[in-house]
Amino acid sequence: MxxxxxxxxxxxxxxxxxxxxxxxxxxxxxxxxxxxxxxxxxxxxxxxxxxxxxxxxxxxxxxxxxxxxxxxxxxxxxxxxxxxxxxxxxxxxxxxxxxxxxxxxxxxxxxxxxxxxxxxxxxxxxxxxxxxxxxxxxxxxxxxxxxxxxxxxLIGHRRSALVRRPTVRIRGLRPAEIADLLEEASKDEESEILGHVHQDPELEADVFEELEEDLATRLLGARTDEEIAAVLGRMRADDAADAIGDLPQGRRRLVLELMPAGQRAKVLTLMGFNADSAGGLMGMDFLALPGTTRVAEVLAAVRDSRRLQPEALTSAYTTDMEGRLTASARLVALLQAEPEARLAEVSEPDPVRVGPDTDLVDVALLMTDYNLITLPVVDEDGVLLGVITVDDVLEAMLPEDWRRREVAPPPDAHRAASAPRHQEPSP
CATH class of the missing domain: 2.30.30.240 (PRC-barrel domain)
Known part of the structure; x- marks a missing residue:
């Protein structure tokens, strides 16, 4: 050797x-x-x-x-x-x-x-x-x-980096881990990491959702309007709305016009609310079905909702013909119920909900008092507008520099550290 x-x-x-x-x-x-x-x-x-x-x-x-x-x-x-x-x-x-x-x-x-x-x-x-x-x-x-x-x-040589992309291991990391790498990286390292991530558009959108606001704005700002719209079109609507709001005024309209119509409508709705209100915190991913739907069908709908935010699928909501919220059922209750039971039978009527102008502190108090993972947001007529998830509340309430905090290792981290580090290559 x-x-x-x-x-x-x-x-x-x-x-x-x-x-x-x-x-x-x-x-x-x-x-x-x-x-x-x-x-x-x-x-x-x-x-x-x-x-x-x-x-x-x-x-x-x-x-x-x-x-x-x-x-x-x-x-x-x-x-x-x-x-x-x-x-x-x-x-x-x-x-x-x-x-x-x-x-x-x-x-x-x-x-x-x-x-x-x-x-x-x-x-x-x-x-x-x-x-x-x-x-x-x-x-x-x-x-x-x-x-x-x-x-x-991170070798910096573009032609060699392209050869590595089919087998690159970074795409196996969690989006939050890649975001942490980008926040520590130099400009050249950023470019190479993003080049690998860009090969998986869904992962790229997830990574931008996890980035610090200033860094996300800088990285998006260096792209064309078409490229920004492509990324924001795959992001959660609430995160996309925040990103649009951080763009220079002259680019916002151009990027919005290039986004898919459905995502654009969600983003425009969210941009109308104060960022520290329930409307500004909510996501517009939720599952709402008639109360007559069988539990087996509700669970099938959960399985098929792969493009919805997973955190928002911890409950299924019942709405009437006008879209007004009438009840909610937690996922665990659905899993424990008989497949042929009706959604209305396993739901809690008159669920806790808030209006879009409710402030952040009241949202946090309600979710704490009622042990809620999600909190529905309704308009003045009771129509279901969106859902606030507990992770969104935590992120909004933590100090601005929380991402820079060094997280304590898990108690079993010493096991990985003590594992063999040096292994002969196989013949």
């Missing part, structure tokens, strides 16, 4: 020991879910960077030299190809995404392992050196490496 820090700037010589130049970088090729394979070296020769195929390398550790099979080298300047990563330029000292812990870490070194006739990028050391060791008359750092597959690199 070899560490990149021990290779960089090492003299490169032919078999006779004649020094030709110095090793400037190591090139690996990305291979989807497999370990990247070393394909060559970048040699610094006379102020120029040249490509040396890995097949031409006789030994990496021949008396402190990188020994080549011959002195013949391609004198054309090195040009990076699609899918290639330069370990010194792109990884060493740069940040990566620790996928398991959903955080950005910095690579202090990388380890190469020789397996089945080829050198592989095997693991990454993200720790500061703890102490120095004396090895063969030289100082060397003690390394604590983790499997390369535990990370998602």
């Amino acid at each position: 070899l560490y990149l820090s021990a290779l960089v700037k090492r003299p490169m010589a032919d078999r006779g020991g004649r020094v030709l130049g110095r090793l400037a970088d190591v090139i690996v090729r990305l291979r989807g879910a497999d370990y990247p394979v070393v394909t060559g070296l970048v040699a610094g020769v006379g102020g120029r960077e040249l490509f040396v195929p890995v097949e031409q390398v006789d030994s990496f550790d021949g008396g402190g030299l990188v020994r080549l099979e011959s002195a013949k080298v391609d004198l054309r300047p090195f040009v990076r190809r699609e899918g290639e990563v330069l370990l010194r330029a792109d990884v060493l000292g740069h940040r990566l995404i620790d996928v398991a812990e959903a955080r950005l870490v910095r690579a202090s070194d990388v380890e190469l392992a020789y397996r089945n006739g080829q050198w592989l990028l095997f693991c990454v050391d993200t720790h500061r050196p703890r102490r120095l060791l004396w090895v063969f008359g030289e100082h060397a750092h003690e390394h604590r490496c983790r499997d390369w597959k535990s990370f998602e690199p």
